[in-house]
Structures are given as structure tokens and as C-alpha cells.
Amino acid sequence: MSACILLSTCDKYLKMAGFTRAMIDRCWAAHPPVFFCGAKNASGPEWLPLRNDPADWVGITASAADDLMIRGYEKCYLILDDHPPLGPCNEEHLNRTIPDLLDRLSAATIGLYGWDQRTQSKGQILGPDHYH
Numbered sequence: 409m410s411a412c413i414l415l416s417t418c419d420k421y422l423k424m425a426g427f428t429r430a431m432i433d434r435c436w437a438a439h440p441p442v443f444f445c446g447a448k449n450a451s452g453p454e455w456l457p458l459r460n461d462p463a464d465w466v467g468i469t470a471s472a473a474d475d476l477m478i479r480g481y482e483k484c485y486l487i488l489d490d491h492p493p494l495g496p497c498n499e500e501h502l503n504r505t506i507p508d509l510l511d512r513l514s515a516a517t518i519g520l521y522g523w524d525q526r527t528q529s530k531g532q533i534l535g536p537d538h539y540h
Contacts, residue, residue, distance in 0.1 A: 411440040411481065414456075414469070414472055416444075416445055416465060416487075419449045419462070420514075422447055426491040435494070443455070445458070445472035456475045459471045484504070
């Protein structure tokens with residue numbers, strides 16, 4: 409499995425993105441490679457080029473995903489700059505269970521945020537063999 413993490417951010421939140429990266433390192437020791445997108449004023453091997461209007465965060469993320477696919481990544485965890493893990497991550501689920509489930513279901517995405525924030529669940533609810 410060729411997986412990575414994409415941290416979407418902007419120049420205004422570079423410090424927050426750095427904090428989120430530090431928390432990923434702390435809470436998910438065996439995490440896949442981390443890449444950043446969305447900032448004009450950042451560079452380095454972890455930074456993907458900004459090809460879109462800085463206000464177009466969906467376009468920025470889509471372009472970054474294209475760049476990651478060109479680099480050979482098949483799966484990607486999208487983490488927003490202000491959504492750091494706050495406790496230990498379940499590495500078995502993040503590194504194996506969820507990517508395997510993605511393949512078994514031929515799914516394009518698996519959301520880990522649940523159905524809260526007044527949103528309605530759509531689609532088929534899966535059984536216990538697929539973690540509901």
C-alpha cells in the first residue's frame with residue numbers, strides 16, 4: 409500500500425499546520441509520509457506546489473492529490489491544518505484496517521468524522537464485518 413498524509417493549510421495557518429504535524433508525529437508514530445499544500449510562503453520536500461488561487465482550498469487539495477498520484481501514492485489521509493490528533497491514534501486501524509476496507513469496498517473515500525454537525529447519513533449502512 410502506498411499511502412500518505414496530506415495536510416491542507418494556508419500562509420495564515422502555517423504555525424497551526426506545524427503543530428498538527430508535530431501532534432501526528434507524537435500520536436501516530438508509524439504514520440505514512442506527510443505532505444503539505446496550500447501555502448505560498450513555504451517550501452521544502454514536504455511542500456507540494458501551489459497551483460491554484462489561494463482562496464480555492466478545494467482546488468488546492470485536488471491539485472495536491474493529483475501531484476501525490478503522480479508520485480505514486482494510491483491512498484491519502486486528508487487532515488486539515490486545525491484538526492490535530494489529541495491522543496494516541498489506533499495505528500492498526502489507520503495503517504491497515506481502513507486502507508484494506510477502502511480496497512475491499514472499492515471506495516473512493518472513507519470519512520472518519522462521523523455523521524454529526526447536523527448532517528444526515530447517506531448511502532448504505534454497512535454491517536459489523538465492515539465496521540458499520
